[in-house]
Amino acid sequence: MLAKALEYENFDKFDRVRFPKIRYAGMLQYDGELKLPSRYLLSPPEIERTSGEYLVHNGFFNPEMEEYVEIPSDSGITFNVKPKMNALEIAEKARNAILRAKFHQLHVNLPNSDMVGHTGYLGRWFEESETPGGLNADVSPMGGLLQAEVEVNGSIFVSKE
Known part of the structure; x- marks a missing residue:
């Protein structure tokens, strides 16, 4: 969204006041179809063996070994109105799975900050991206x-756009 705001003169998803006259570069070109950003510092890497491939070769992503849980989004409510979406409910289910120690690995998608970011309502994105409450599970999904x-003396890998 920000790359579009910086590169498209007719961008209208939020008020920029004026079209910025800047020259910037992204770390990588993240959208090959739209060629965004148009200038980038590093060419996208050739990835020979993804983490997904590694996991498949080691028995993960096997229907016999996994449990898929979906927490549906609320219908009819936009992300700018309810930016937390159902993140606390998703995190609670994942937290229970971690504490049960039933699985060796969990993949959990907390989509709220990403989805709110796509709306262009930057105030809501900043509000959603903050992690109030530290490790308080009642307030902070990631916490x-x-x-x-x-x-459980486990480890966690977190990635975020």
Whole structure:
């Protein structure tokens, strides 16, 4: 969204006041179709063996070994109105799975900050991206997951756009 705001003169998703006259570069070109950003510092890497391939070759992503849980989004409510979406409910289910120690690995998608970012409502994105409450699982989805991993002496890998 920000790359579009910086590169497209007719961008209208939020008020920029004026079209910025800047020259910038992204770390990587993240959108090959739209060629965004148009200037980037590093060419996208050739990835020979993804983490997904590694996991498949080691028995993960096997229907016999996994459990898929979906927490549906609320219909009819936009992300700018409810920026937390169902993140606390998603995190609670994941936290319970961590504490049960039923699985060796969990993949959890907390989509709220990403989805809110796509709306262009930057104030809501900043509000959603903050992690109030530290490790308090009742307030912070990520904090609850981190707390559960600490309790089971586990490890966690977090990535975010």
